[in-house]
Amino acid sequence: MTAWRETSPDGRALLVTVLLTGLTTFMFLPLLAVELTGRGVAAAAAGFLVGLLAFSSQAFSLLTGFLVDRLGTRAVLAAGFALRIAGYVLLGLGGPGLVAGVVAVGVGGSLLGLAIKTRLVAEDGPGPRAMLALRSTFVNIGVVAGPALGAAVYPLGFRYILGACVLSHLALGIRLLARARRPAARPHPAVAAAEPPEDRWGRAHWLTLLALGVAYWAIYSQLNVVVPIAALAMTGSTAAIAVVFTVNGVLVVLCQYALLRHVFARAANRTLLALGFLFFACAYTVLLAHAGWFSLLVFALPVTVAEMLIGPSLDEQAIRASSVRRTGIALGAMSAAGAVGSLAGASLGGVLVQLLSGDGVWLVLISVSVAAAAASLLLPKARVRHA
Numbered sequence: 001m002t003a004w005r006e007t008s009p010d011g012r013a014l015l016v017t018v019l020l021t022g023l024t025t026f027m028f029l030p031l032l033a034v035e036l037t038g039r040g041v042a043a044a045a046a047g048f049l050v051g052l053l054a055f056s057s058q059a060f061s062l063l064t065g066f067l068v069d070r071l072g073t074r075a076v077l078a079a080g081f082a083l084r085i086a087g088y089v090l091l092g093l094g095g096p097g098l099v100a101g102v103v104a105v106g107v108g109g110s111l112l113g114l115a116i117k118t119r120l121v122a123e124d125g126p127g128p129r130a131m132l133a134l135r136s137t138f139v140n141i142g143v144v145a146g147p148a149l150g151a152a153v154y155p156l157g158f159r160y161i162l163g164a165c166v167l168s169h170l171a172l173g174i175r176l177l178a179r180a181r182r183p184a185a186r187p188h189p190a191v192a193a194a195e196p197p198e199d200r201w202g203r204a205h206w207l208t209l210l211a212l213g214v215a216y217w218a219i220y221s222q223l224n225v226v227v228p229i230a231a232l233a234m235t236g237s238t239a240a241i242a243v244v245f246t247v248n249g250v251l252v253v254l255c256q257y258a259l260l261r262h263v264f265a266r267a268a269n270r271t272l273l274a275l276g277f278l279f280f281a282c283a284y285t286v287l288l289a290h291a292g293w294f295s296l297l298v299f300a301l302p303v304t305v306a307e308m309l310i311g312p313s314l315d316e317q318a319i320r321a322s323s324v325r326r327t328g329i330a331l332g333a334m335s336a337a338g339a340v341g342s343l344a345g346a347s348l349g350g351v352l353v354q355l356l357s358g359d360g361v362w363l364v365l366i367s368v369s370v371a372a373a374a375a376s377l378l379l380p381k382a383r384v385r386h387a
Contacts, residue, residue, distance in 0.1 A: 011123045011131070014116050015138050017172045021084075021112060022142025024165040027150035028091075028158070029053075035158045039094060049102050056106025057113075058339035064114045065332020069325060074177065076115040081173035083108030085166050092162045114335065118327050121319055126261070128319055132312035133260040137253055144249035208378050209317055210337045212273060215372040216310050217341030218348070219280050219365060223248075223303070225349035226361055227287075234292050247300040248307070256308050264309070269317040270379040276309030277373035284365045317379065 007015070032053070036046040068076050083104045090101030120135055121128040153161050223244070231240035264272055283303035289295050314334055322330035352361045 006126045007123055007131070007134075011120060013176060014119055015134060017112075017176060018116060018135055019138040019141055020168050020172060021109075022139045023146045023149065024142075024161075024168050025109070026142050026146025027153065028161045028165060030147045031150055031154055031158065031161070036098075041098075049098060052099070053102045053106045054342075055339075056103045057109045058335055058342070060107055060110055061114065061332040061335035061339065062329065063332070064110050065328035065330070065335075067111075068115055068118050068328030068332075073115040073119045076111050078173070078177055080108045080111030080115060081169050081177075083111065085169050085173075088162045088165045088169070092159050110335075114328060114331055117315070117331055121315075121327065128316050129265075129312065130257065130261050132315055133257045133308075136308070136312055137256045140249045140252040140256070144246065144253060205379060206321070208375060209314070209321070210333060212372055212376060213314050213334050213337030214341035214344065215277075215368065215375075216314065217338040218345030219277075219369060219372075220307065221342045221345035222349050222365060225346050226353055226365075227299075229353060230287060231296055234290060234296060240293070240296055244296060244300045247297065248304045251301070251304045252308060255304075256312075259305075259308050260312060268381045269313045269320070270376050270381055272309045272313040273317070273376035273379070274373045276306045276313065277369045277376060279303070279306035279309065281366045281369035281373070284362045284369065287362050288359050 033043075033046045033050050036049060037043055041049075064076070067079075085108075087101045087104030087106075087108055090097040090104065093101075117132075117135065120131040123131050150161055153164070223241075227244065228241040231244065232238060234240070260272075264275075267275075279302040283299050283301075283306060286295055286299045286302070315331060318330040318334045319327055349361075352364060356364070
């Protein structure tokens with residue numbers, strides 16, 4: 001892969017870190033509730049702990065971004081690895097340390113994720129768009145392979161999975177932190193050449209971008225709320241939603257980089273955002289057909305394209321709209337918007353299922369997607385000069 005060859009040894013090490021941390025995360029995460037209830041933890045308490053993990057990984061993203069900008073990525077990476085290792089140990093020990101372990105794993109993941117993303121977009125090689133696409137690809141390899149690997153190891157004991165998490169994070173931490181501290185991040189030439197610079201971005205543009213981040217995650221969160229209910233009703237199979245996620249993950253791994261680097265290489269970020277939200281509208285329109293497995297499998301295609309276009313484009317737009325000294329805060333703001341959107345979307349999705357009958361839910365989601373596509377065009381247009 002061209003981008004891999006163009007990436008520095010440090011960049012490659014960061015991408016491998018993304019892959020392995022994602023792999024180990026999804027080895028244990030789908031099994032966490034099963035393990036906790038097996039230890040005698042009440043189902044309600046187990047659900048709370050799983051939710052607390054997701055909350056902890058996103059709720060402090062603005063603070064994380066501030067720390068990345070203020071302390072540098074090396075210090076934040078060290079804190080992230082330390083917290084995650086401590087958290088996995090506490091999860092293995094169980095007892096009163098469970099809550100602290102869950103929070104440590106979540107916050108540690110937030111620190112690692114934002115520090116790595118900030119370092120990757122400062123790489124001199126293929127540019128921020130390609131690096132964000134590569135990062136998404138490596139994340140999704142873990143999403144696809146992690147649950148299967150975790151299921152294979154789980155019969156040996158959950159502590160073996162946690163042990164793999166500890167050892168991988170320890171090795172990765174030593175590998176990344178043993179290298180000399182890098183100079184302060186410089187903007188990639190494509191970022192420096194892009195229009196418009198920071199002083200042309202007013203509060204209205206930033207609010208629009210954050211609102212689009214909230215809308216994206218609110219719409220995408222329906223894959224965890226409304227779509228599973230509809231998938232069961234359409235197919236009669238509880239495995240239907242798992243098939244959607246598997247197809248989604250495989251497509252992202254195979255197509256994410258090529259789509260953004262080759263198909264939409266010269267497109268402005270606002271164009272990619274508008275197209276992505278329109279693909280969301282197409283995806284939910286497909287479900288109006290009520291054609292069972294056929295509708296569900298066709299739905300997986302445009303919803304995956306939407307994910308591949310919108311996620312990296314939101315981050316890239318935030319980076320281009322901020323100074324290099326505030327990259328961490330810009331990415332942290334987008335992560336915070338994601339946290340708000342995920343919570344609001346999941347909550348409202350359940351409400352819509354209760355209040356609306358027939359195709360009402362899909363019509364609402366289609367309308368929101370089209371409105372978000374139109375709002376995307378309110379952002380300033382940035383021309384990208386690829387190195």
